Amino acid sequence: MDLVLRLLMLLLIPWGWAEVTFDFQDCGIFNEELHEKFTHITDIHEHPWMARLGYETNRGIAYKCLAVLISTQYLLAPAQCFETKQLAETTIRYALLGDWNPRNAHMKPDCDDMQRCNAEPQLMEIEEIVIHPEYRTSTFSNNISILKLVRNVTFTDHIRAICLPPLGINPIGQYLSLAGFATNATIGYKLKALVHITSNSKCRRNLVDYDNLFAATPYKLKHLCGFCNLNSSLITGSALMGVHADELEPKNYYLVGLLLAMSNDMPHIYIRVQPYRKWIESNINLMDMDEGKQ
Numbered sequence: 001m002d003l004v005l006r007l008l009m010l011l012l013i014p015w016g017w018a019e020v021t022f023d024f025q026d027c028g029i030f031n032e033e034l035h036e037k038f039t040h041i042t043d044i045h046e047h048p049w050m051a052r053l054g055y056e057t058n059r060g061i062a063y064k065c066l067a068v069l070i071s072t073q074y075l076l077a078p079a080q081c082f083e084t085k086q087l088a089e090t091t092i093r094y095a096l097l098g099d100w101n102p103r104n105a106h107m108k109p110d111c112d113d114m115q116r117c118n119a120e121p122q123l124m125e126i127e128e129i130v131i132h133p134e135y136r137t138s139t140f141s142n143n144i145s146i147l148k149l150v151r152n153v154t155f156t157d158h159i160r161a162i163c164l165p166p167l168g169i170n171p172i173g174q175y176l177s178l179a180g181f182a183t184n185a186t187i188g189y190k191l192k193a194l195v196h197i198t199s200n201s202k203c204r205r206n207l208v209d210y211d212n213l214f215a216a217t218p219y220k221l222k223h224l225c226g227f228c229n230l231n232s233s234l235i236t237g238s239a240l241m242g243v244h245a246d247e248l249e250p251k252n253y254y255l256v257g258l259l260l261a262m263s264n265d266m267p268h269i270y271i272r273v274q275p276y277r278k279w280i281e282s283n284i285n286l287m288d289m290d291e292g293k294q
Ligand SMILES: *[C@@H]1O[C@H](CO)[C@@H](O)[C@H](O)[C@H]1NC(C)=O
Pocket: 078, 079, 080, 081, 136, 137, 138, 139, 140, 141, 142, 143, 236, 237, 259, 260, 261
C-alpha cells in the first residue's frame, strides 16, 4: 500500500479501532464456511466454547444454564445460574463441555448426518464460583459470574475457548451471532442464530418494560438488547459473539454478551461482557494465585 493511502487510513480510523488491543491467540476459532451457513443447527465443531451447567438432583444431573469457556480452566455464566432459587434442592457440580446433541445420552459421542462423530463430551467438576460482588437481584445489575474447573481441559475440535471482547468495540446496530441450546428439550443440537442489536434507547425502554428500571438508568448500559431470527428460545447463558478481523481476514470469535432473558415479542436481553473485563481478568489472576499456594 503506498504511503499516502496508509496515512489517509490512519486518519480515518475511528478511535474505537485504535483501542483494539487484545491477545487473540488460541481462542475463538473461526471457520468462514460454517459462519456463512444460514442454518440454525450448528456443525458438530461449531462454537465449541458452549458448556452446559449440570445441577445434581435426586433424579440425576439436570442441565439448566449455559456457560462459555474462556480459557482451559475458566468459564463465564450469568450469576442467576447460582441463585438459591436455581439451586433449590440441587447442587451445581459440573460443566459439560463438547456436547452437541443433548438428546443423546450426555456422555455418548455425538454424530451428524454425515456420520462425522465428536469424541465424548467431557464432564468437568466445578471447583469455584465467583459471583460479581455487586450482583443484585433487586436491580438486575451485574448478572455475571466466573467459574473455575478443577483441572484444565484439553482443547479438541469440539472443546475450545472463545476470546474475550477487545476494547472499543461498539455492537449497537450490528448483526451478531448467537449460539446455545434450546430450552425445549425435544429440539436436539446446538443452535445458532443472527441477532440484530437494538439502539441503546430502545434497549432502555425494553429494560423498563421488564421492570428493570435500575439497569435502564446508566447512560452507558451494561446490557444489550436484540431481535433474533430463531423462533425457539435458548437457554440462559447462550453466547452473543462478534468476529475479530485481522486486516482483511476474519480470524476469531469474541464473546460480546451472555443471554439473560428471552421472551417472544420483546427484544432479548444480554449482559455485556466488555464492562467486566478487568474484573474477570483480575479474578482469574487471584484464583490462579490461590492454586499456587496449595
Ligand atoms: C439474571 O439473569 C436471569 C437469566 O439468566 C434473569 O432471569 C434474571 O432476571 C437476571 N437477574 C438479574 C438480577 O439481573
